[in-house]
Amino acid sequence: QVQLVEAGGGLVQPGGSLRLSCAASGRTSSSFPMGWFRQAPGKEREFVAAISRSGGSTLYADSMKGRFTISRDNAEDTVYLQMNSLKPEDTAVYYCAARMGIAVRSARLYDYWGQGTQVTVSS
Numbered sequence: 001q002v003q004l005v006e007a008g009g010g011l012v013q014p015g016g017s018l019r020l021s022c023a024a025s026g027r028t029s030s031s032f033p034m035g036w037f038r039q040a041p042g043k044e045r046e047f048v049a050a051i052s053r054s055g056g057s058t059l060y061a062d063s064m065k066g067r068f069t070i071s072r073d074n075a076e077d078t079v080y081l082q083m084n085s086l087k088p089e090d091t092a093v094y095y096c097a098a099r100m101g102i103a104v105r106s107a108r109l110y111d112y113w114g115q116g117t118q119v120t121v122s123s
Contacts, residue, residue, distance in 0.1 A: 032099060034050065034098050
């Protein structure tokens with residue numbers, strides 16, 4: 001089992017930045033590819049980014065590419081999501097997730113989920 005706890009959400013103005021973190025405990029998180037997803041009110045959960053076990057390979061949703069950066073520190077069992085140039089449409093609950101196998105975009109293929117952290121982009 002893996003437990004995931006997100007942190008770093010909050011209220012930020014358009015154009016601002018936030019860095020989310022996801023701390024893993026239980027089974028060693030470096031064994032798992034990790035992903036970030038988000039869900040806005042009334043919308044389905046959406047893929048944001050994913051990273052391989054080593055951190056050497058990353059995937060991004062097209063709308064986040066160039067603005068968001070996923071990274072990991074396996075020594076600290078933590079995955080990060082650096083979000084820059086935030087827009088009101090980035091407002092959502094952001095979740096981290098872990099899975100066996102390789103990093104993928106589909107939420108239904110992830111085995112472990114955190115509780116989420118709220119990100120609100122508003123002036």
